[in-house]
Amino acid sequence: MALPRELLPWLHPLFDHLRQYIAQQRIPQALLITGQKGLGQQHLAEWFAFSLLCADVQPHHDYCGRCDSCLLLAAGTHPDYFFVEPDEPGKAITIAQIRNLLSKLTLKPQFEAHRVVIINPAGEMNKAAANAFLKCLEEPAQRTVIILITDKPASLPATIISRCQKLSVGKPDKETYNTWLRQQDIHDDLELLYGLSQGAPLLAQCYANEKMLMQRKQCFKDWIAVARQQSHPVLIAENWHKLPEESLIFWITSWVIDLIKCCYQTQAGKLYNPDLYQPLQELSQQLELKRIYRLYDLLLASRQRLATQINKQSLFEELLIDWFELNLSK
Numbered sequence: 001m002a003l004p005r006e007l008l009p010w011l012h013p014l015f016d017h018l019r020q021y022i023a024q025q026r027i028p029q030a031l032l033i034t035g036q037k038g039l040g041q042q043h044l045a046e047w048f049a050f051s052l053l054c055a056d057v058q059p060h061h062d063y064c065g066r067c068d069s070c071l072l073l074a075a076g077t078h079p080d081y082f083f084v085e086p087d088e089p090g091k092a093i094t095i096a097q098i099r100n101l102l103s104k105l106t107l108k109p110q111f112e113a114h115r116v117v118i119i120n121p122a123g124e125m126n127k128a129a130a131n132a133f134l135k136c137l138e139e140p141a142q143r144t145v146i147i148l149i150t151d152k153p154a155s156l157p158a159t160i161i162s163r164c165q166k167l168s169v170g171k172p173d174k175e176t177y178n179t180w181l182r183q184q185d186i187h188d189d190l191e192l193l194y195g196l197s198q199g200a201p202l203l204a205q206c207y208a209n210e211k212m213l214m215q216r217k218q219c220f221k222d223w224i225a226v227a228r229q230q231s232h233p234v235l236i237a238e239n240w241h242k243l244p245e246e247s248l249i250f251w252i253t254s255w256v257i258d259l260i261k262c263c264y265q266t267q268a269g270k271l272y273n274p275d276l277y278q279p280l281q282e283l284s285q286q287l288e289l290k291r292i293y294r295l296y297d298l299l300l301a302s303r304q305r306l307a308t309q310i311n312k313q314s315l316f317e318e319l320l321i322d323w324f325e326l327n328l329s330k
Contacts, residue, residue, distance in 0.1 A: 007047055008040045008043055008201075008202075009172070010039075010040075010170075010172035010176055010180075011043065011044050011047075011169070014167060015044060015047060015048070017167070018048045018167075019051075022052070023061060027114065027145055028145065028165040029137075029140050029145065029163075030137055030140075030147075030148070030163055030165065031045075031147045031164060031166075031167060032122075032148045032150070032161060032165065033045055033147065033149045033150075033167045033168075034149075034153045034166065034167070034168050034169070035151060035170065036151050036171075036198060036200055037151045037200060038197055038200025038202040038204070038206070039169045039170075039171065039200050039201075039202065040169065040202055041120070041149045041151075041169050042118070042120055042149055044167075044169065045118050046118070047062075049116040049118060049145075049147065050063040050070065050073055051063045052114040052116055052145060053069050053070075053078060053081060053111070053116060054070055054113070055068060055070075055111070055112075056070075069113065079111075080109045080110055080111050080114070080115040080116065081115075081116050082101060082104065082115075082117045082118070083117075083118050083120075084097055084101055084117065084120075085119075085121075086121075086124055092124050092125065092126040092129070093122075093124050093126065094126060094128075094129055095126070095129045095132050097129065098125070098129045098132045099132060101117065101133075101136075102132065102135065105136065105141040105144060109142065113143075114144070115142075115143055115144045115145070116144075116146075117136075117144065117145070117147065119133075119147070119149065120148075120149035121149060121150050121151065121152075122149055122150045122156060122160075123151075123152040123153070124155075130156070130157050130160060131157075133160070134157070134160060134163075137160065137164075138163075148160070148164060171198075171199035171200065172199070174194065174199070177194060177201050177204075178194075180201050181193070186204070186205060186208045186209075188208075189208070189213060191274065192213070192273070192274065192275055193207055193208060193213075195254075195271070195272045195274070196213075196250075196251075196254070196272065196273075216247075216251050219240065219251060220251070220273075222239070222240070223236075223252070223255065223320075226323055226324050226327075227283065227323065227324070227327040228327070229327070229328075233317060233321045233324045234317055236320055237314075237316035237317040237319075237320050238313060240313075240316045240320075241316055245306055245312050246306060249299065249302060249303050252299060252319065253300075253303070254272035255272075255280065256292060256295055256296050256299060257272060258272055258273050258280050259280055259283060259287070260284075260293070260296065262277075262281045262283075263284045263292070286327075287326060288326075291326050292326070294322075295319075295322055295323060298319065298322055299319065302315055302319060
C-alpha cells in the first residue's frame with residue numbers, strides 16, 4: 001500500500017483531535033468514524049493507524065514513513081495491522097472473516113507499539129459477524145486499537161456503538177472543496193459536481209475521473225425516453241443493472257427531488273442537477289405532484305433494499321415501470 005503523503009486539508013482538525021489522544025496516551029480502545037461517503041474516513045483512519053504503529057513518530061505525532069514499521073506498512077506486510085473489508089464489493093463481511101481476525105488477535109503484537117484493526121465498511125458485517133465481533137470489544141486484546149468506518153451508523157448494533165469513541169467527519173466548506181479539486185486538475189463542472197457529490201470531494205473526484213458525468217447523462221436520456229414511451233422500462237432496467245447501483249439510485253432520486261422543486265418554481269441554481277433544468281421544468285408542468293411524491297417514497301424504500309439480496313434488475317424494473325405509468329397518467 002502507498003502511505004499517504006499528505007493529510008486531506010479538511011481532515012486536519014480531526015487529526016489534531018486524534019493527536020491529542022496520542023499525546024495524552026489516552027488511545028481509544030475502539031473508534032467509530034462516521035460521515036457520508038467521499039469525505040476520506042479511511043484516509044483519516046489509516047493516518048491515525050500508521051502514526052500508532054510508527055517506530056519513529058515525528059514531533060507532531062505523525063508517522064515518519066522511513067522506519068521498519070512504516071516500510072512494512074507500505075509493503076502491506078505489517079504483522080500488527082489488519083484491514084477487514086467484504087471479499088467482494090456489495091457483499092457482507094462474514095462471520096468467517098471475523099473469526100479469522102479473532103484468532104489472530106489472540107496472539108501478542110509482534111512490535112512494541114500498538115496493533116491496529118480497521119473494518120470498513122463496518123455496517124456491512126452481517127448479523128452473525130457483528131455478534132462475533134462484539135467479543136473483540138467486550139474482551140479487548142493487548143495493545144489493540146479497533147477502528148470502525150461507516151457511512152451508515154444506524155446499521156450497526158447499539159451494543160457495538162456504545163463501546164466506541166465517536167468521530168464524525170463533516171463536509172469541507174465550498175472554497176476548500178473547490179480548491180482541492182482544482183489541485184487535482186479538475187476544473188470543469190465544479191458546481192454540478194458539488195451537487196452530485198453532496199459536497200464530498202473524493203466522490204466528486206471519482207465522478208470526474210471515471211467519466212461518470214457522461215454515464216449519468218446517458219441514464220437521464222434513458223429515463224426521459226421511458227417517460228415519453230420511446231423505450232420500454234424492462235429493456236432499460238436490463239442495461240442499468242450493470243451500472244453502480246448506489247450512484248444510479250442517487251441520480252434518479254436527485255431527478256425526482258428536482259422535479260418536485262421545479263413544481264414549486266425553484267431556480268436552476270438550487271437544483272441538484274442545474275444542467276438538466278429545462279427538461280425537468282417541462283416535465284414538472286405535466287405531472288401530478290402527488291404521484292411524484294409516491295415515486296419518491298418508492299425510491300427511498302429502494303435505497304434501503306439495496307443492502308439486501310434483492311435482484312437489482314427487478315428493483316430498477318419496478319422503479320421504471322412506476323415512472324412509465326406516472327407519465328401515462330399525465
